[in-house]
Amino acid sequence: MTEVAISTDPRGRIFITPEAFADMDAWHATAAEIRRDEPVMRVEAEGWTPFWAITKHADVFEVSRRSDVFFNTEKSAPGPDLQYDMLQAFGIELPRTLVHIHGDVHNKLRSVTNDWFKPAAVRHLQPTIESIADEFVDKMAAMDGRCDFAADVAQPFTIRVIMSIFGVPQSDEPLMLSLTQGLFGAADPEYLGDFSDPLAAITSSINRFEEYFDALSDERRENPTDDLATVIANGMVDGAPMGERERLWYYIIVATAGHDTTSFALSGGLERLLAHPDQLRAIQDDPTLAGAAAEEMIRWTTPVRSFMRWAQADTEIGGVPIAAGDAVLTSYPSANRDEDVFVDPMRFDIGRPDADQLLSFGLGMHYCLGSQVARREVRTLLAKVLERVDTIELDGEPAWSGAHFVSGVKHLPIRYTLR
Numbered sequence: 441m442t443e444v445a446i447s448t449d450p451r452g453r454i455f456i457t458p459e460a461f462a463d464m465d466a467w468h469a470t471a472a473e474i475r476r477d478e479p480v481m482r483v484e485a486e487g488w489t490p491f492w493a494i495t496k497h498a499d500v501f502e503v504s505r506r507s508d509v510f511f512n513t514e515k516s517a518p519g520p521d522l523q524y525d526m527l528q529a530f531g532i533e534l535p536r537t538l539v540h541i542h543g544d545v546h547n548k549l550r551s552v553t554n555d556w557f558k559p560a561a562v563r564h565l566q567p568t569i570e571s572i573a574d575e576f577v578d579k580m581a582a583m584d585g586r587c588d589f590a591a592d593v594a595q596p597f598t599i600r601v602i603m604s605i606f607g608v609p610q611s612d613e614p615l616m617l618s619l620t621q622g623l624f625g626a627a628d629p630e631y632l633g634d635f636s637d638p639l640a641a642i643t644s645s646i647n648r649f650e651e652y653f654d655a656l657s658d659e660r661r662e663n664p665t666d667d668l669a670t671v672i673a674n675g676m677v678d679g680a681p682m683g684e685r686e687r688l689w690y691y692i693i694v695a696t697a698g699h700d701t702t703s704f705a706l707s708g709g710l711e712r713l714l715a716h717p718d719q720l721r722a723i724q725d726d727p728t729l730a731g732a733a734a735e736e737m738i739r740w741t742t743p744v745r746s747f748m749r750w751a752q753a754d755t756e757i758g759g760v761p762i763a764a765g766d767a768v769l770t771s772y773p774s775a776n777r778d779e780d781v782f783v784d785p786m787r788f789d790i791g792r793p794d795a796d797q798l799l800s801f802g803l804g805m806h807y808c809l810g811s812q813v814a815r816r817e818v819r820t821l822l823a824k825v826l827e828r829v830d831t832i833e834l835d836g837e838p839a840w841s842g843a844h845f846v847s848g849v850k851h852l853p854i855r856y857t858l859r
């Protein structure tokens with residue numbers, strides 16, 4: 441493990457060390473100590489702009505809600521300063537997706553696709569999500585009772601859903617997968633591919649995204665359809681077409697935010713259900729429990745590990761003074777295990793009474809645009825798999841990806857028999 445030099449409490453390393461996320465039991469044990477000892481923790485580490493780690497549910501809630509003070513900026517995705525310096529050195533502008541912008545500009549851009557993600561519109565996606573889920577359960581059936589649920593099912597299922605929402609062909613899925621892994625999983629050696637350094641992988645991914653989505657935009661302007669790519673390609677802001685860069689970043693956020701996250705909720709959630717066969721059987725006996733199970737899977741896994749917000753004025757959080765210009769890191773996995781909010785938070789429980797306190801999708805102006813799609817994906821695939829299998833169990837050691845921004849179970853070997 442690469443030990444980053446830290447001049448504050450060494451436990452603060454859990455927020456910035458990619459490998460720390462490959463052992464979530466240890467991670468959560470440390471986070472629980474931090475919530476008890478120094479819930480708004482100062483982290484000063486080599487190579488990182490100093491920040492405050494926000495670990496209590498109430499405090500993450502407050503930072504997210506107070507968007508008048510805590511802004512999203514081009515440095516919203518937590519990372520070492522080098523990540524930004526190198527991007528600039530490569531001549532690549534800093535990201536400008538929805539999560540990197542603030543205020544009026546953000547509102548206007550978000551409203552381009554808002555209707556697409558409203559509950560009524562998302563309801564119409566249900567038959568598509570179901571038929572894609574059926575395809576993958578058939579694929580499981582053809583695999584001789586053994587598969588890697590994360591790599592063979594959850595990953596390709598979530599990517600196919602997002603691609604079908606975009607309206608782009610299945611043949612482009614492998615490309616999209618390698619591009620998102622280049623962007624989000626770049627710290628994990630398994631995902632580096634031909635690149636020996638994570639930054640080269642990120643730069644290459646951005647360039648290839650650009651080529652791909654420029655071509656798609658041209659096509660959808662000439663031949664509009666009713667898919668999301670058409671909405672983005674033809675998006676208007678203040679009565680004028682959306683700028684080139686804004687459009688590119690729009691595609692990138694939907695393509696990247698939409699599938700690794702959901703896939704980790706599915707693989708990590710199933711890992712827990714396999715460890716709690718009683719709860720798994722309860723869903724098999726009563727499939728209407730799949731919705732509640734999906735919520736608990738999303739709480740337990742919390743695939744987005746944090747975002748960074750930047751204070752615009754002197755203020756305080758949890759009684760700790762925060763100065764204008766300071767960075768604060770919203771630790772969603774920690775907030776989702778806060779003992780002040782969740783009963784027995786370290787227990788996986790699909791029947792928990794406090795499920796509505798979930799913070800996995802953030803809160804406020806930047807609340808996850810795709811949360812309804814993600815929830816449908818998780819509960820639909822879960823219900824379809826459990827409807828078809830008779831027995832299902834672990835068939836080897838699961839493996840977690842080591843990445844500090846978005847991560848989770850990347851390999852889940854399972855063994856199953858069908859009904």
Ligand code: HEM
Nearest residue numbers: 538539697698701702744801802803806807808809810814
């Ligand atoms: C379990 C799966 C998912 C998780 C855990 C997740 C989590 C998050 C989080 C934490 C944020 C930032 C919220 C904040 O700053 O308050 C976010 C934003 C976003 N998510 Fe998701 N997400 C998931 C799935 C999806 C899907 C399926 C899509 C698209 C189809 C999507 C699209 C977006 C977009 C576009 C934003 C930016 C919204 C904005 O800044 O206005 N997400 N998501």
